[in-house]
Amino acid sequence: MNSLITRAKELLENKSVQVVIGYEAGPTSVARPAFITDPAKAGTLIYDERCVQNLAVYLTKPEVKHLGKMAIVATLPVMRSIMMLISEQQIFADSIVVLGISADGSLLDIADVKVMQGYIEKSDLGNPEKYKELLAELNKLSPEERFAFWQKELSKCIKCYACRQACPMCYCTRCTVEVNQPQWIPVQSNTHGNMEWHILRAMHLAGRCISCGECGRACPVGIPCHLLTMHLVDQVHNYFNVYAGTSEKMSSVLSTFEPNDKESFII
Amino acid sequence: MSDFEPKVVAFVCNWCTYAGADLTGTSRIKYASNVRIIRFPCTGRIDFMLLLKAFANGADGIIVSGCHPNDCHYTSGNFHAKRRWIMFKELMDFMGIDMNRITFSWVSAAEGAKWADVVNTTVTRIRELGPYVSYKELVNKSVEEEVKNE
Amino acid sequence: MSDNIYKPYLMEIENIVEETPDVRTFRLKFKNSDDAEKFSFKAGQFGEYSVFGEGESTFCVASSPTRKGYIECTFRKAGRVTNALANLEMGDTVGFRGPYGNTFPIEQWEGKNLLYIAGGIALPPMRCVIWNTIDLRDKYKDITIIYGARSVSDLVYKQELKEWEERPDIRLITTVDPGGQTPEWKGETGFVPMVLEKLAPSSENTVAILCGPPVMIKFTMPVLKKLGFQDKDIYTTLENRMKCGFGKCGRCNVGKVFVCKDGPVFSYEQILLLPEEF
Amino acid sequence: MARIGVFICHCGENISATVDCGKVAETIGKLKHVAYSTEYKYMCSDPGQTLIKEAIKEHKLTGVVVAACSPRMHEPTFRKACAEGGLNPFLCEMANLREHCSWVHEKNDLTTEKAIDIVRIQVEKVKLNSALQPIRVPVTKTAMVIGGGIAGIQSALDIANTGHKVIMIERSPSIGGHMSQLSETFPTLDCSQCILTPRMVEVAQHPNITLYTYAEVESVEGFIGNFKVKIRKKAKSLDEKTCTGCGLCTTKCPQKKIPNEFEQGMGMRPAIYIPFPQAVPNRPVIDREHCTYYIKGKCKICEIVCPTKAIRFDQPDEILELEIGAIVVATGFDIKHADFFPEYGYGKYKDIIDGLQFERLASASGPTTGAILRPSDGQVPKNIVFIACAGSRDPAKGIAYCSKICCMYTAKHAMLYKHKVHEGKAYVFYMDIRSGGKNYDEFVRRAIEEDHVNYIRGRVSTVFERDGKLIVKGVDTLLGAQPVEIVADMVVLATAGVANSGAEDLAQKLHVSYDAHKFFAEAHPKLKPIETNTAGIFLAGACQNPKDIPDSVSQASGAAVKVAGLFSQNELTREPLVAVVNRTAPPMYSTCVGCFMCQSVCPYQAIEREDFKNREGKIVKTVAKINEGLCQGCGTCVALCRSKSIDLYGYSNNQVYAEVVALLNEY
């Protein structure tokens, strides 16, 4: 990934950015997010199949923003997250430099948001193949079986909120679960409360999820909670023919409407 | 289960369905007494979480009703609500939560008879489905979970 | 009583005083007379007050341990529990756990002058020790109270302020922020640090007890230092967020200290040793 | 301290016949915080209301629930009674025991149980009510009327006559609008200008009206009673105060070949021009696009000839900032020009014209001084064909609606033609004759019966030229779709009325919604046809949809009444049931994270941005803020807000949640 290192170094050296958010190798076999502020340390940047975290989550983190202008190593989901964050006014397009990474792992030349938009539009925006099968399997089950499946999975939830924290779109400074007047979501972890939390999370991401799958990956107890938001990604596309994170000016599905939106269940 | 009286909660907007239900009253059209109405200014105000809370607190069925498309007192609240319910319904289906227990309808201020019909069909359907045992079990099981070490 | 350390006493609201539109003082009586007999506390300690169904909230006991048979607490409507408390009526039941925490070392203060400085809603945590020392009046030399609030209507304990004012053995100076006075206002107008500077009490054989919003503390401390007060002679009470009240839940942990166990009363000498996480 | 009083109404026997009111009162009386619970035969009666007022005092009530009929019926009554009893009126809620219970269920235990539930949820709700004060906003008593056509004129005059100031904005050099172009008007055939021009003059002379012609709206901010409007006064290149309107410049201008807009291109005008003789103000403007000086840098003949030296070539556009309390939008309409209809040969054949062009032909002040002469050779057409519904009611052309005025003006055109060309033959192709309105159908009948206009029911498929004549091919559906071919000298298309150019742009500046055809949208199709969904902005005339003169005038007067009603108060009082974005102590300022998705769901543009700055003046956070002057309290933003940072007074999260819980649990 020499071109990435060269580019990062260059950006830091000519002070175009103060920090490059990328990946580095850790002491174990997994890769981790890295924050390079010193051009001399740009060499530690890596990009390979171990680099999985959605780095866009850091674009809204106060301590990271505090470092100054940011460059970010961005795969397709990260680029789409950036689009969403711009459209939801959390970051400014001109405040970040995107070091785009193509599907085959090479460095893209993303000069500006327009170019990024072009790249995104050319890409496959549906849920990743590896999840499609799982979604299809679940959809094949009877409602009762699905209910049982989710009960079993969600009984494991410990409410650590890693799913929320890992999601770049969950940038609220106060989450609904932290509201206690009224107490929308029980503080304790129990299957029913956990289910309410995951429904809330999925609904809040409806039309905003960009299918990175980080929520599920981050879950320490292995709940496939990304399938909930990804199911809604499919549904948003079915009903409204859109995918999130494709333009900096996009309105979310749930904050807009078309008078002729079709449904078949309202009598 | 003949002595089962379903608990049905209705979330309705003030300007159409609430007024429509008023008209049902002034027209003296009788309907099942199992329904309890909660008034909102607009369907756009109805938080999907409230529907979950209704089930969590023991409702067997839910009605959500507002102005017909294009009739919204606030011009677009019901359109936003419609999208919200589309997403909500799909998510509920995906999680296996029984959407037959929720009736979504548009009842205008002039549709007093329709309101009675919506309530009656919903209550009849919930009667056939019986109490929402699986959801109640989910809630109760959650209570047991906490004490399973005891 | 069971061994359940989380189980509160049941208390009946005996009296409610509406101090300001947002602030109430409750007088609470033990429902169970055995509890009342066994119960004792000291100035500076706090408790967990609860509305069953809403949760618990932490405030200092505001009444003096010298007044037996009841406890008082003063709170401002701010969150879920205090809002619910404010909705209660005389005769309603609340829960109380406590007393917790350490106390003002009033025995050590005997024979000294006492300078109380409080701002806004921080008078209640000090009221207990003020009354305690007033009730033991002959053990202390001069007692001076400086109390400031944003406006006249934000002053709490108006009845007692009057009482203190009328007592010849207490010096009370009340002040409101500029703009907060009313035409009838006879007290000072100005911020607490300035009033203190103007008054310039001697630090000789004097203990200062300081409690108020961070900005008041920030500007009052230099004045006290200028007047010659030593860190060890300045006391305050900290109000970290707490849940359990007995050093287990981890919430009020600041450095090696649990505010609920090692505090809430600290001298400035002790506070300077703490990391700034309060 | 919550002390709730509950009053159960029997409503004579309307409630008590099916609901055991005594049991309801007793059960509710046992609830926590219920300080008083009673029943009475008629709560809405004087003694009933007195009961409430006395109980408020006696029991120091902090909230009241009246369980009676629908709140849609008596909520104001009981809120007023509470206010009179010394309780904030917003601490009163109603439980609907009549319409939603006693009238719709049989008498049995279940019905009483339901009644108890209904009351209980209101008890739980009212505990969480806030004492609200009506929202008061000051009202700037100056109205702005956008558009100087008949609707604008009428509205401006009506408002001005109530004693309030009016600013009128017109983008063309003169007011008058389309009505000033018309020859005669249906159904009376009185001269359009004769009835209009006195009103135009009245506008110009009215002490309460300030007229800005050649001016456009630049931006609109603020809200009802408090708009801040910027208008751009385009440079007329003329000092209006010095100019006497003598018109010498217009006669000396060397550039004379500019199609005259007023004449619908059927005449020419110079570069410095007064649009028409009766124009108000009667002052010329220089059309910089066509003026030789502005194009080539020299000429200035007008400046040389002007006796008062009023020409100002370097005059810039001027931006005026105005404080406005209410806005009437009266920007009118336009018609689809005949080039929209290639199948009818427009452009190819000079003698195919549209309705407005025909108006100018028929007008005594028009290019032919009222003679019906065909454009190609100035001959009197002997056979003339009018095609109604040219474009209207034609989904294939993208216009599904009926333009409403064409049936009438086509009848009028045919009539005018017949009055002027007695021997001529007039044909009208039509789909349906829509002549609802006072004396309208009689008018059409007169055209057919007295003036012998040939009405042919059917559509024209094509028009083409043959031997110097226009061949109009269509079908007569009344004769079993028989093909008809008319050899005509002239064809007049009653083209569809469409939104005026710039309507969309203006709507966006005003934050008013508009429909798919760019017509301005009313707040409610039936009950608020004059209001827009932005409070304080009203509609008049054809900017809403094509309208005839009486409809436009009526609506204009209606809008004026709305404005006058608003201006009758020094302050605007509104029900305070509005949304609010929370505020917390710094450094958070609010739990709002500033995604502004609420902005896109708000139908009223009531959501604004608020910046918080640190001591150095740097913006540290931007969060949403509700403009309570604009918010109507629908709550869509509340349900959408992910961080629950928005709440709605009267239907707060805490309240609706408590209602759900209260409904389903044991107390």
Added chain:
Amino acid sequence: METTRKSIRKQSLEKLYNLLSASRKVYAPVIAPDKQVEYKYNPDFAEVTFEHIRSTLSVKNVVFPKVENLFFYSNAKTESTITDIDLNKIPEIVLWGTHPCDNAAFDILRSIFSWDINDEFFSKRFEKLVVIGLSCHLSDEYCFCTSVGLTPNSAKGSDILLSRLQNGDYQAEILTEKGNGIVTLSPELFEPISGEEVTVTEVKQKFNHEQVTVKLASAFENRFWIENSLRCIGCGACAYVCPTCACFDIQDETKGKNGKRYRSWDSCGFGLFTLHTSGHNPRQVQSQRWRQRIMHKFSYMPERNESLGCVGCGRCSSGCPVDMNIAEQLEALQNI
């Protein structure tokens, strides 16, 4: 009590398990279909794993459940009544096959819950707990028990400690009276030791915890915390999987007139943990919370509770979605 060493055959282990399982609650590790190691009550012996490195969650829930009801209440019009929890109903639980790190954690939890005021909820559960530990013959890159004063076969916290022998049988160290009580259920299963060697994995020491504690005393203001917590996303995973983290929240939950007060796991890593109602937050940013986590375990607790707040199980690091590796950070802290 003096430790005795016995040998137990693999088949006997099954017998012992079945004997226990038939009469009481046995909490034993199994490998779930998604390959996560989780503890279940009374699984079939065939399901029980002896080959796991660490379970996803620790087993602290047997003494500190993620939710513990404190009491029930009922509100009438003005009166409220409290119904106590009957702590005597807490059943005996046999913890089966837990590793030495997890077993050592109970003593740390006890130091939190029993200092000063005794927390009966914890104590009663702890009293009813019997631990049949299992030495580690497997370990991975996340393990660092040797850095916090433990070993893969420390007996601390176990009533009986099993260690695998080279022949596949197990050595059983009977360490306490509780352990002895288990033996007496079926003494014949416990045979004299055979002299076989135990197989114990090797865990490399990564840092010296005493030195770390010394360093931390003056490291509060160090830039280390900000620089090394940039990638921390502030979830509570580390605290919730941790066998010694004991922070908790107290909440009420009511339906109608009845409700309960409970305590539930909480984490100092959450922004809301220390937030005052006034809006003031003593620990505003994640770096402060990360510092608190490490300081609490390696500086405050050694002084306050005379025990380290960490057993080196490595769960927080292996479970972290962004690879916050605690051992790596402590190693770095030792050298600042």
